[in-house]
Amino acid sequence: MMKSTKAEGKLIIVEGVDGSGKSTQIRLLEKWLRYAGVPVFFTEWNSSEQVKEIISKGKKRNLLTPTTFSLLHATDFAARYERNILPLLRAGYVVLADRYIYTAFARDVVRGCSPEWVRHVYGFAVKPDLAFYFRVPVEISFDRIVKNRPKLKYYEAGMDLNLSNDPYESYRIFQGRIVEQYESMVEKEGFTVIDGTVDIEEQQKHVRQKVMEMLPRQRNQRAVAK
């Protein structure tokens, strides 16, 4: 099944911890591409209608184990992958994904799943054409998130890992471990690293540059013409 004949489309994904600025950047990229007339589809982690509900219920009741947590997210991803991502790639779209399989590789492993097992579960997914990783020190992403949120959610803070009874301390440790996982993937997975601490405009310039290098000439020119 699902053998990857991607045809014309391109898959561009962003990864990084919460507060790394990746969502801001991919939304800016989306606008820019649309403005240039490129057919774009945007998709984000944990958003399939079918699976969202049960994940949210399981979270509320703290019923999930690392394996069920991982498999539910994989189900959500598979639903979006088979219904949206793959067909649209085949139809020639530029598909933009806010988080991709590497989010699972990082989070699930921190939660205790075997790295090989998680990679096998997501074995059906194609590699992206361009994977941006937004690198920021944990203290900075932590400040960005905590400032905007009066309360951290149980799983968001990694409270299921028993790292600390204080949600903020737990979150800080949890995010630190996720950063470690991301960093260990940078080379192996061929991430394009963006410095998430510099100006939003500066980052976006870098992102667009990389995208232009990759897009087929025709689109490239149209994009440049704007």
Added chain:
Amino acid sequence: MMKSTKAEGKLIIVEGVDGSGKSTQIRLLEKWLRYAGVPVFFTEWNSSEQVKEIISKGKKRNLLTPTTFSLLHATDFAARYERNILPLLRAGYVVLADRYIYTAFARDVVRGCSPEWVRHVYGFAVKPDLAFYFRVPVEISFDRIVKNRPKLKYYEAGMDLNLSNDPYESYRIFQGRIVEQYESMVEKEGFTVIDGTVDIEEQQKHVRQKVMEMLPRQRNQRAVAK
């Protein structure tokens, strides 16, 4: 995670198509073991409270793809495995499972998933100590099921596979393919084959014989004493 220190417990599972008689047999086995004072836990496929609902919803709306279908069942299994099966094996129970990972291996592959992928997804599960496979010709299991049911459900009949517009014909073809998958596993997975066409009592005698050979001496003797 989940490395398999099974300790004292024993895992006995039954497999076979619907109408093969496996559920009748494992229930009889359960009663016999309980009567003999053996600590028994019974679990069946697709029964985790958390996941049941979403599978049933997805089925109603015919929203599932082979991959999401497979992953949802894996989630259900993982929930039961981590919360019940593994802890009870560790506590020394005899765990009886009506369908185990081989059901997924058979069904998901017939639905189009890669055999290797499905096996990896279930890679966290221990091998059973005893795996009974109830072998019956498709015509017999078909008659048993169809007699008791005025209508076949969409997924039950394998209608998602577009084998036939007639649910009964689709079901017959679907079950035939599942039997092929089971048969291909008999040797490799070390199934104990039970002839599902003979008397219920005759089958049960065979089943108990195999279970007695496997259970530790002490229990064995208590069971025999009855």
